[in-house]
Amino acid sequence: xxKKWWLVSPPVFLLISFCVxxxxxxxxxxxxxxxxxxxxxxQNYLNFFQKGFYLKLTWKTISTSLLVTIICILIGFPMAxxxxxxxxxxxxxxxxxxxIPFWTSQLVRAYSWQNLLRDGGILEIILRxxxxxxxxxLGILFTQTAVIIAxxxxxxxxxxxxxxxxxxxxxxxxxxxxxxxxxxxxxxxxRIILPLSKPGIISGSILVFVPSLGVFVExxxxxxxxxxxxxxxxxxxxxxxxxxxxxxxxxxxxLMIVFISTTVLSKFAKEEV
Amino acid sequence: MLKKGIAWVYTCIIFTFLYAPIAVLMLMSFNESQxxxxxxxxxxxxxxxxxxxxxxxxxxxxxxxxxxxxxxxxVILATMLMLWIVQTKSPLKKWIDSLIILxxxxxxxxxxxSILLLLNLLNWxxxxxxxxxxxxxxxxxxxxxxxxxxxxxxxxxxxxxxASLGANExxxxxxxxxxxxxxxxxxxxFLAFVISxxxxxxxxxxxxxxxxxxxxxxYSSIKFGFTPEINAVSTVLLAGTTIIIIFIVTVMKAxxxxxxx
Numbered sequence: 347x348x349k350k351w352w353l354v355s356p357p358v359f360l361l362i363s364f365c366v367x368x369x370x371x372x373x374x375x376x377x378x379x380x381x382x383x384x385x386x387x388x389q390n391y392l393n394f395f396q397k398g399f400y401l402k403l404t405w406k407t408i409s410t411s412l413l414v415t416i417i418c419i420l421i422g423f424p425m426a427x428x429x430x431x432x433x434x435x436x437x438x439x440x441x442x443x444x445x446i447p448f449w450t451s452q453l454v455r456a457y458s459w460q461n462l463l464r465d466g467g468i469l470e471i472i473l474r475x476x477x478x479x480x481x482x483x484l485g486i487l488f489t490q491t492a493v494i495i496a497x498x499x500x501x502x503x504x505x506x507x508x509x510x511x512x513x514x515x516x517x518x519x520x521x522x523x524x525x526x527x528x529x530x531x532x533x534x535x536x537r538i539i540l541p542l543s544k545p546g547i548i549s550g551s552i553l554v555f556v557p558s559l560g561v562f563v564e565x566x567x568x569x570x571x572x573x574x575x576x577x578x579x580x581x582x583x584x585x586x587x588x589x590x591x592x593x594x595x596x597x598x599x600x601l602m603i604v605f606i607s608t609t610v611l612s613k614f615a616k617e618e619v
Numbered sequence: 620m621l622k623k624g625i626a627w628v629y630t631c632i633i634f635t636f637l638y639a640p641i642a643v644l645m646l647m648s649f650n651e652s653q654x655x656x657x658x659x660x661x662x663x664x665x666x667x668x669x670x671x672x673x674x675x676x677x678x679x680x681x682x683x684x685x686x687x688x689x690x691x692x693x694v695i696l697a698t699m700l701m702l703w704i705v706q707t708k709s710p711l712k713k714w715i716d717s718l719i720i721l722x723x724x725x726x727x728x729x730x731x732x733s734i735l736l737l738l739n740l741l742n743w744x745x746x747x748x749x750x751x752x753x754x755x756x757x758x759x760x761x762x763x764x765x766x767x768x769x770x771x772x773x774x775x776x777x778x779x780x781x782a783s784l785g786a787n788e789x790x791x792x793x794x795x796x797x798x799x800x801x802x803x804x805x806x807x808x809f810l811a812f813v814i815s816x817x818x819x820x821x822x823x824x825x826x827x828x829x830x831x832x833x834x835x836x837x838y839s840s841i842k843f844g845f846t847p848e849i850n851a852v853s854t855v856l857l858a859g860t861t862i863i864i865i866f867i868v869t870v871m872k873a874x875x876x877x878x879x880x
Contacts (some may be wrong), residue, residue, distance in 0.1 A: 354703040354715065357696040357759070361718050364752050368733035369725075375736050382740060425633050432626040440630065442868055447637055449810075450860045451817040453834050454853040457841050458640035461647055461850075468643055499636065560726025563819065567841055577728055584732055584824070594736060597729050608724060 369601070376595035378389035390595035400579070400596075407608040408603065409576040410490070411558035414497045418554050419547060421498075422505035426546075427539075429506075430513035431521075441510075446502035456564045459496045463568075488570025496564045501557060510547025513539075549614035555611070556604055576600050641857060648850035665851040675836055675852055682833040685747075686816040690762075693811035694804050696755070698764040704797070705770050723760045730757065731824030738825075745827045753821040758814045762807035765871060769803030806867045812833040813863050817856075 379387045394400045425444075429437055447455065462469050465483040473479045486492050520542070524534040535571060562577030569575075583593030638721040651662035669675060700719065704712060709776055722730060738745060773796075819834035826835060833856070840849050 350703055350706075353699045354707075357700045358715060358718065360752065361721065361756065361759075362694070363730045363736070364734055365722055365725075366718070366757050368737040371736050371740055372733040375740075386661055390740070421633065424629055428626040428630060432622060433630075433858065442865070443634065444637070445868070446639065446861055446864050449813055449817075449864050450641075450857050451819075451834065451837075451853070453817070453819045453837055453841075454644070454856060455640065455664060457837070457849065458644040460642045460841075461643050494646065499640065502637070549875070555643075556724070557726065562728060565837070577726075580732065590736065592741070593732065597732055601725065604724070604726065 373598055375591050376598045380591065384591070390592045391599075393592060394595060394599065403574055403576055403579060404599070404603075407559060410494060410497070410575065411555050414494055414501065414558050415452070415551050415555045417494075417498050418502050418505040419509075419551065422502055422550065423509055423543075423547070426506050426509035426513055426543075429510050430516075431518060441507075444503050444506055447499075452500055453563055455500055456496050456567050459492060459499070459568055460487065463492050463495070478581045487553050487568065488572065490569060490572050492568040493565050493573060495563065496568050497558055500564070501554040504553035505547075508550035508553065509543055509546040512543045516542045545615055548611055552608055552611050556608060559604055559607070560600060644850055645680050645854045646859070647847075648854045650850075653848075668724055669848050669851045669855075672848055674831075675833070675848065678831045678836045679833045679852075681830060682816050685751060685754060685822075685832065686812045688751055689758055689809040689815035690812040692751070692755050693758050693762040694766075694808040695794060697759060697766050697807060698800065698804060700763060701766045701770050702792075704767075705775070720760050722756050727757060727818075727820040731821045734821075735824045745825055747827060747830075750822065750825045750827070754815040754818060757818065757821060758811035761814055762811045765807035765810055765867075766800065766803045768871070775797055794801050802870050806870045809863050809867050813860055817860065 366471045369447040373381075376390055377386050377387060377388070378384045429440055433440070461467060463484065464470075465485065465487065467484070469486075470479070473484070474481070474543075486495075516539070520538050521534060524538050529537070555569050560577055562575065562581045565575050565578050566581070567572035577600075580596050580600070583589040583596065645841045646659065648665055649661055649663065651660040651664060700715075704715070731753065734749065735745075738749060743749070777795055778791055781795050782788075786794065817834060819832075819838055822835055823838070826832065831839075833852070837849055839850065
């Protein structure tokens, strides 16, 4: 009665055949010279590591994701703290309002920044009325800045929600205790609040950093010619150039970066807590 | 008092950032100008054009069709998995747990292209079944999470009571577990629907030629030229998703106690 393999085998079969096995096939393709007919070779990887262009793009992808993650922590932490410890009423509404954009189409949200950031667009008009910028065009759209803004917009809710959940669990009396022992706000933050919210910050960072590594739609729509990242290289290989073997190799490298960063961050979360 | 004031100002700034682009998009969908230019002039022109744009309507129908089937399969598969997981003492449980969340930890780009390579290796053409399988795989972890949250809050002694009163397993499931689980199954199904409906990347890799889904149409319009109907169709899309999400949150509020206080 405890076995009931018929319950578990269909979904497991589906996941193994169409999620696990394809990853091995991807690795297999990455070592082939041409399609399925070619011979085994390391050439795809050599091409990647010998060209400064691809290494530069890899670094750019990683540093962009890092920057997005750090900004998400910096603006997300105060928001989560406000929700958990400052505001008493209306908390659920704020929470729902943060969750809603998070589930709406990522594509539409990336596109929505085009309208706003465009030269001659609404942001430019508002900034000019406020005399923050002069008559020159805004010049943000089709740059790396636009991509970073959109990525923060897309992944920011993950960070707020995970930090909020860890702050919510934290006992508020600890903050009071720290204050009554004459600790300044900075000390209280550094010694009490930050260490106790570390698990939330780390899981939020995984949820922001990892998907940022694999994006290609946002750089395509908002990044213009500056927008190339690993994701767009892979898209090109599969849809424009038909270099599937090289594309598979780049995808495998991306997957390794994802695995390494997830492992490192999770290790980090387990320390000293 | 000052602290609360600062808190509300900060909250307003964050919400301006979160909602300004969406608001501008919705506003522009009612703007007469073809190039999103100002001053604003109210018009429902783009909605009328949308109603006559057969390509967009057909691709929306395809998206709804794919999302509905995906949702149905996700609910069935996730329920099966979770009924097994909560009762089992199998040593494989840990492995199966991590297998379920695997699609969440891999970028969709990589999942999409690896399924495409599987097709290529087997010499199969792209087809609708594979597209559905791709959508099911990426949506399943979310449905599982919703149903799991509900199952964990249930008391299993009720099942034992039912069994000790002579009900067989099927009767117990039909009369006890299923009614208790139903709200979560519904919410999980809608969640899978939303994820599949909005999904661009998997469809992009796996769609059979000559077919398209709404996100694919939107992407190619954005990429290859300006079509102001995209503002209108995006507004409809956002409104639809928002309604479904509010519905899910309402249904699941009891099980999401860890989030909503």
